[in-house]
Amino acid sequence: MALGRLTNMEVGWAKPAQPHVLKPAVFLDKDGTLIVDVPYNVDPEQIQLQPGAASAVQRLHQAGYALVVVSNQSGVARGYFAEAALKTVEQRLQELLGVPLAGFYYCPHYPTGVVPEYAIACSCRKPEPGMLLQAAADLHLDMSRSWMIGDILNDVEAAHRAGCCAILIDNGNETEWEMTEGRSPDFTAPDMAIAANFILHQAKDDDTNGFDADVSRSLRPSARVGDR
Ligand SMILES: [Mg+2]
């Protein structure tokens, strides 16, 4: 778990782990995906799960997916709250979801922030893939079998650049629809329950295919790490 580990470093290429220990993950955006988006909130009392989120992540956990939160938290760089406040957020989220999180990664940066040490153009703020790549290295994840679930296209792009598939929860939070390279979701779902169903059915199909089916290859035409 690397809470804060990304603060002072640029994230580079993950060192490949032993293939037999690689595990699939579901990367989860926090605000607007797992929880109701209250902008820049770190008050645990105001954290409220999206409908169906807890049972969705519980099913993914039971199916063997590592659950990894990846969240842009520019409120740190903007001076709205201290980085330490995110520890409380992580604890409350974990409690509400009722399932172990394999990782909780956040990007505290923002290029035009007011707190100098965080006011940088980093490689972890989504759509950059840095948080996902760091998690892949830390947790020995198989990105070709991993998914990201998010509510905006920056989540989708980050996933594709990190080498995994992406589901967009189309709940109205994406408003710009800038459809440049790597930003087309592999699946669009109205909520977390349907997103989880899709991932679980996809995994089942892979098993029954009897060969090493690569979901990402079949669903996603172009995006690979290093495409840009
Ligand atoms: Mg979001």
Ligand SMILES: [Zn+2]
């Ligand atoms: Zn960052």
